[in-house]
Amino acid sequence: MKHKVKRGKMVNGFDPSQADKLDDATRAVVQRRAQLLGPAYRLFYQNPVKFVRGRGVHLYDDRGNEYLDAYNNVVSIGHANARVNQAISNQLEALCTHTRYLQDGILDFAEQLLATFEDPISHAMFTCTGSEANDLAMRIAMFRTGKRGIIVTSEAYHGNSHLTASFSPSMGENSPLGGSVRRVPAPDSYRRDIASLGQAMAAQVQEQIDDLHRSGEGLAAFVCDSLFSSDGLFCEPSDLLRPVAAVVRKAGGLFVADEVQCGFGRSGTHMWGYQRHGIIPDIVTMGKPMGNGYPVAGIAVRPDVVEEFGHAMRYFNTFGGNTVAMAAAKATLDVIQDEGLIENANMVGSYILGRLKDIQTRHEIIGDVRGVGLYFGVEIVADRATRTADSDRTRAIVNAMRERRVLISATGSNANNLKIRPPLIFTLADADRLIQELEAVVELV
Amino acid sequence: MKHKVKRGKMVNGFDPSQADKLDDATRAVVQRRAQLLGPAYRLFYQNPVKFVRGRGVHLYDDRGNEYLDAYNNVVSIGHANARVNQAISNQLEALCTHTRYLQDGILDFAEQLLATFEDPISHAMFTCTGSEANDLAMRIAMFRTGKRGIIVTSEAYHGNSHLTASFSPSMGENSPLGGSVRRVPAPDSYRRDIASLGQAMAAQVQEQIDDLHRSGEGLAAFVCDSLFSSDGLFCEPSDLLRPVAAVVRKAGGLFVADEVQCGFGRSGTHMWGYQRHGIIPDIVTMGKPMGNGYPVAGIAVRPDVVEEFGHAMRYFNTFGGNTVAMAAAKATLDVIQDEGLIENANMVGSYILGRLKDIQTRHEIIGDVRGVGLYFGVEIVADRATRTADSDRTRAIVNAMRERRVLISATGSNANNLKIRPPLIFTLADADRLIQELEAVVELV
Numbered sequence: 001m002k003h004k005v006k007r008g009k010m011v012n013g014f015d016p017s018q019a020d021k022l023d024d025a026t027r028a029v030v031q032r033r034a035q036l037l038g039p040a041y042r043l044f045y046q047n048p049v050k051f052v053r054g055r056g057v058h059l060y061d062d063r064g065n066e067y068l069d070a071y072n073n074v075v076s077i078g079h080a081n082a083r084v085n086q087a088i089s090n091q092l093e094a095l096c097t098h099t100r101y102l103q104d105g106i107l108d109f110a111e112q113l114l115a116t117f118e119d120p121i122s123h124a125m126f127t128c129t130g131s132e133a134n135d136l137a138m139r140i141a142m143f144r145t146g147k148r149g150i151i152v153t154s155e156a157y158h159g160n161s162h163l164t165a166s167f168s169p170s171m172g173e174n175s176p177l178g179g180s181v182r183r184v185p186a187p188d189s190y191r192r193d194i195a196s197l198g199q200a201m202a203a204q205v206q207e208q209i210d211d212l213h214r215s216g217e218g219l220a221a222f223v224c225d226s227l228f229s230s231d232g233l234f235c236e237p238s239d240l241l242r243p244v245a246a247v248v249r250k251a252g253g254l255f256v257a258d259e260v261q262c263g264f265g266r267s268g269t270h271m272w273g274y275q276r277h278g279i280i281p282d283i284v285t286m287g288k289p290m291g292n293g294y295p296v297a298g299i300a301v302r303p304d305v306v307e308e309f310g311h312a313m314r315y316f317n318t319f320g321g322n323t324v325a326m327a328a329a330k331a332t333l334d335v336i337q338d339e340g341l342i343e344n345a346n347m348v349g350s351y352i353l354g355r356l357k358d359i360q361t362r363h364e365i366i367g368d369v370r371g372v373g374l375y376f377g378v379e380i381v382a383d384r385a386t387r388t389a390d391s392d393r394t395r396a397i398v399n400a401m402r403e404r405r406v407l408i409s410a411t412g413s414n415a416n417n418l419k420i421r422p423p424l425i426f427t428l429a430d431a432d433r434l435i436q437e438l439e440a441v442v443e444l445v
Numbered sequence: 446m447k448h449k450v451k452r453g454k455m456v457n458g459f460d461p462s463q464a465d466k467l468d469d470a471t472r473a474v475v476q477r478r479a480q481l482l483g484p485a486y487r488l489f490y491q492n493p494v495k496f497v498r499g500r501g502v503h504l505y506d507d508r509g510n511e512y513l514d515a516y517n518n519v520v521s522i523g524h525a526n527a528r529v530n531q532a533i534s535n536q537l538e539a540l541c542t543h544t545r546y547l548q549d550g551i552l553d554f555a556e557q558l559l560a561t562f563e564d565p566i567s568h569a570m571f572t573c574t575g576s577e578a579n580d581l582a583m584r585i586a587m588f589r590t591g592k593r594g595i596i597v598t599s600e601a602y603h604g605n606s607h608l609t610a611s612f613s614p615s616m617g618e619n620s621p622l623g624g625s626v627r628r629v630p631a632p633d634s635y636r637r638d639i640a641s642l643g644q645a646m647a648a649q650v651q652e653q654i655d656d657l658h659r660s661g662e663g664l665a666a667f668v669c670d671s672l673f674s675s676d677g678l679f680c681e682p683s684d685l686l687r688p689v690a691a692v693v694r695k696a697g698g699l700f701v702a703d704e705v706q707c708g709f710g711r712s713g714t715h716m717w718g719y720q721r722h723g724i725i726p727d728i729v730t731m732g733k734p735m736g737n738g739y740p741v742a743g744i745a746v747r748p749d750v751v752e753e754f755g756h757a758m759r760y761f762n763t764f765g766g767n768t769v770a771m772a773a774a775k776a777t778l779d780v781i782q783d784e785g786l787i788e789n790a791n792m793v794g795s796y797i798l799g800r801l802k803d804i805q806t807r808h809e810i811i812g813d814v815r816g817v818g819l820y821f822g823v824e825i826v827a828d829r830a831t832r833t834a835d836s837d838r839t840r841a842i843v844n845a846m847r848e849r850r851v852l853i854s855a856t857g858s859n860a861n862n863l864k865i866r867p868p869l870i871f872t873l874a875d876a877d878r879l880i881q882e883l884e885a886v887v888e889l890v
Contacts, residue, residue, distance in 0.1 A: 036555040038568030039755025050547035054540045085537045092530045095499045096738035102495035110481040123483030128573040128740045163607035174757035293541035295740040295764035310484025312619035319740035
């Protein structure tokens with residue numbers, strides 16, 4: 001079939017035109033998948049993997065091979081965590097029902113969750129996915145401000161719903177952005193002056209605010225992931241967002257912190273990524289690791305922001321906040337807090353960061369190493385002087401790591417950032433294996 | 446606090462201004478809930494219930510009282526179904542991961558699911574919620590047609606995302622409809638000539654298509670729940686949608702069947718509600734009962750409809766189609782098929798319908814009884830001659846039933862339809878208890 005546009009891009013996506021290179025069994029599953037699920041699904045790696053089992057930091061393929069998982073942030077406290085799975089099974093056995101009946105479980109969890117935020121953030125609302133959380137946050141922001149403008153970073157990803165996809169430029173040029181969506185460059189600490197990044201970003205946001213006013217849209221919200229995950233992971237400087245928040249508030253807009261990727265301790269120093277920046281958002285959205293794989297997500301919000309929305313409209317999400325979702329989320333948060341996983345992320349993360357910087361000294365292709373907690377971006381370049389992105393080599397590294405049974409991926413506007421994001425339970429020994437394989441691969445590509 | 450608009454309406458919603466009538470324990474939980482979850486959440490009943498356990502068709506409150514559940518369609522094969530719970534627990538123990546790795550489970554389930562549809566519907570895509578399914582369906586429809594217009598019935602509900610809420614007029618007048626959304630009256634078989642309903646609806650849809658063309662929006666899709674659940678449940682005539690589909694197709698629009706409420710055997714004669722009408726939709730959306738409480742939903746679609754969308758854009762939903770969701774959905778579908786639950790819905794449903802019509806002969810306030818499978822609408826009127834809706838008495842019946850520990854609710858544009866929708870495993874004995882309590886209540890109100 002002839003297509004009007006080029007195939008939508010995806011860093012580290014399997015290319016079906018290369019299917020003839022797969023072994024027979026893999027190719028058969030790939031074909032069956034295309035037949036049943038259609039063309040919109042993408043696979044990781046040039047040689048896609050079929051996993052059948054997970055335990056802690058390990059995944060096992062259908063041939064019994066063990067892989068070190070240094071990528072999956074959903075099962076943030078480890079694959080098949082016993083406490084979470086037991087909590088889910090127990091609650092399924094007791095009762096699975098929705099929020100239109102009274103339940104203590106949702107209130108106990110909301111209380112525990114809200115205690116991790118600063119005043120005045122004191123209401124929690126629950127959805128099933130991060131996309132739904134961001135979608136709801138923007139519905140509230142638009143209702144609250146009476147405006148429609150949304151400002152995001154240039155390679156942001158905030159969700160797959162019609163609205164959230166409209167402010168997710170990382171979905172690629174075929175995916176339409178909304179008419180009231182404006183973009184600002186991500187704070188690229190590798191290519192720009194780090195000392196002035198905050199003021200520069202605030203000025204760029206102000207410029208887009210002015211444009212939104214000029215076009216009659218006005219500003220509803222500035223939304224960002226404080227680690228700029230899909231932009232390529234930029235974690236420094238951590239005082240960057242304070243001047244940005246100031247211009248957003250001055251314009252009457254809301255500051256929405258998308259913590260779907262960077263929340264729940266990922267940063268190693270705080271429960272929430274925005275807390276590194278010393279700001280307090282109007283709405284915080286969360287998802288992915290919240291139930292360690294169970295579909296649960298939500299928002300935390302200042303009461304004044306949601307007051308009129310909640311009065312005028314109801315919000316009901318059939319599965320959002322259901323008894324089982326809350327049991328899964330509570331067990332996950334319990335494990336993070338009881339087992340000191342934020343501290344572990346910090347300790348093991350600092351070790352990995354040091355080792356990555358050490359590798360960088362020996363390999364010219366590593367242009368930059370960035371990281372915080374257990375989240376790393378390693379920028380692969382063709383030339384250190386010009387800082388030219390090398391996406392082909394990036395892809396080669398990711399695929400070579402997969403063949404050595406260590407799972408990482410890639411991201412960023414130039415598709416040249418290794419994305420390394422292990423479960424929070426990663427140990428120093430796991431870190432050593434990751435680093436050892438990575439250095440071996442970097443030497444070869 | 447002073448509000449600019451009236452509080453958003455909800456049939457059978459708890460009114461917090463009446464909180465002083467609650468017992469101390471209930472009032473305390475209601476207050477704690479408002480404090481933690483904020484103002485957008487609504488409770489059922491004037492005397493909200495706190496359930497702690499569910500088994501089959503029964504729910505149990507925190508004082509040990511047993512309730513007959515004749516309302517909850519999510520746990521469609523019964524509360525705490527052992528096969529589904531075991532499937533979830535087993536899969537959790539093995540692996541919980543996403544669709545970017547190869548998996549047989551999702552393909553086995555997709556195959557089984559797609560076998561319940563007619564050619565050419567042969568691709569399945571998975572989301573977490575019915576809202577996400579409808580949102581995705583409309584993204585595909587807009588991409589496919591290059592148009593934005595959406596036509597729905599006047600009290601339709603299709604979801605809580607920004608886009609789906611924009612074509613869900615049942616959310617009330619405070620909830621903004623989209624500028625390219627048009628409404629047609631639901632086929633009210635009680636108040637209008639049943640023989641001409643199909644042609645009348647087709648003409649009304651054509652009128653809105655013309656209006657969408659005139660405004661430059663064009664038609665992307667006509668979306669409907671073939672049982673018109675939130676419009677008040679209209680199940681006859683079942684040849685209604687054929688002429689509607691014809692005008693939609695002629696205008697180049699897609700016909701989207703929202704099966705979130707009426708699918709998975711609810712109608713008692715077919716797996717999907719639209720099949721009663723002898724049409725084949727372009728996209729079918731599904732959700733609620735799909736995993737018997739586990740958050741899983743999705744769409745089934747004609748390949749040609751999604752071909753260009755899938756090529757140009759990827760669709761990824763973190764939890765959508767994950768291994769556990771697929772295990773839950775497969776077990777649920779297995780139970781529906783293996784245990785003959787569609788046939789049971791038909792048999793027990795026909796019995797209930799007969800008994801409801803029998804009660805109607807003795808009670809003037811019952812203006813109309815409608816139903817198919819295990820889904821019933823009972824219209825409560827102040828006067829049979831004028832067919833004037835009696836929403837106060839409807840609410841009184843629903844609340845009186847709750848005090849007698851039988852759970853039903855209410856719906857419809859005039860808030861005067863009892864909504865009775867028991868699990869598909871309802872027995873004749875359960876039906877007798879439902880009918881007995883209902884008649885007792887109707888005699889008293």
